[in-house]
Amino acid sequence: GAGVSQSPSNKVTEKGKDVELRCDPISGHTALYWYRQRLGQGLEFLIYFQGNSAPDKSGLPSDRFSAERTGESVSTLTIQRTQQEDSAVYLCASSSQGYQPQHFGDGTRLSIL
Amino acid sequence: TQLLEQSPQFLSIQEGENLTVYCNSSSVFSSLQWYRQEPGEGPVLLVTVVTGGEVKKLKRLTFQFGDARKDSSLHITAAQPGDTGLYLCAGETGGSYIPxxxxxxxxIVHP
Structure with a gap:
């Protein structure tokens, strides 16, 4: 597609359930980022993928969070045993390489009941 | 401690007014970006500045990067309701690829 695509756009789930969020980056973009945006807050970095290099996971808030990316394509962010504080918008961005401007998807709004 | 401080946090003005928003830090940035985010959407890049003292114009928007590359400002002339949104600044320090x-x-710009 022409832009970064994220799915689902909205997700409501019960506390304790696992959720999986998907990101389709722009074709050819080697860099992919996941961010979390809580209401009224800026973007909180979670994880960064660059090509086939080991991802930078320094922003993941706990071991309940994990992410995978196959080559330079789709990425999934998984949150296990969700907690209410995980409620936020999860944004994915891609760029042609590190340092380049990032193109964002519209995010997944996650609500934990 | 927030590495990048933006001010003001909220701004509500009438159509036609001018405004300036600020992005300040004690750190030196190799580059700095400004994004606009509308409700329910992801941030959209407006501009990237990389040189200290650089000024870039995008129609009614003027972006300035401080001489020391520690701060930036965004000035909007004759604001319009379509300018309504969340304005985010972001920057990379040193050799980091993570903004x-x-x-x-x-x-909010009221008609």
């Missing part, structure tokens, strides 16, 4: 984002300035 730091400010908390944003929420702008």
């Amino acid at each position: 730091t984002f400010g908390r944003g300035t929420s702008l």
Whole structure:
């Protein structure tokens, strides 16, 4: 597609359930980022993928969070045993390489009941 | 401690007014970006500045990067309702590929 695509756009789930969020980056973009945006807050970095290099996971808030990316394509962010504080918008961005401007998807709004 | 401080946090003005929002830090940035985010959407890049003292114009928007590359400003002339949104600044320090984002300035322009 022409832009970064994220799915689902909205997700409501019960506390304790696992959720999986998907990101389709722009074709050819080697860099992919996941961010979390809580209401009224800026973007909180979670994880960064660059090509086939080991991802930078320094922003993941706990071991309940994990992410995978196959080559330079789709990425999934998984949150296990969700907690209410995980409620936020999860944004994915891609760029042609590190340092380049990032193109964002519209995010997944996650609500934990 | 927020690496990038944005001010003001909220701004509500009438159509036709001018405004300036600020992005400040004690750190030196190799580059700095400004984004606008509308409700329910992801941030959209407006501009990237990389040279100290650089000024870039995008129609009614003027972006300035401080001489020391520690701060930036965004000035909007004759604001319009379509300018309404959350304005975010972000920057990279040193050799990091991971930008730091400010908390944003929420702008509402009333018709």
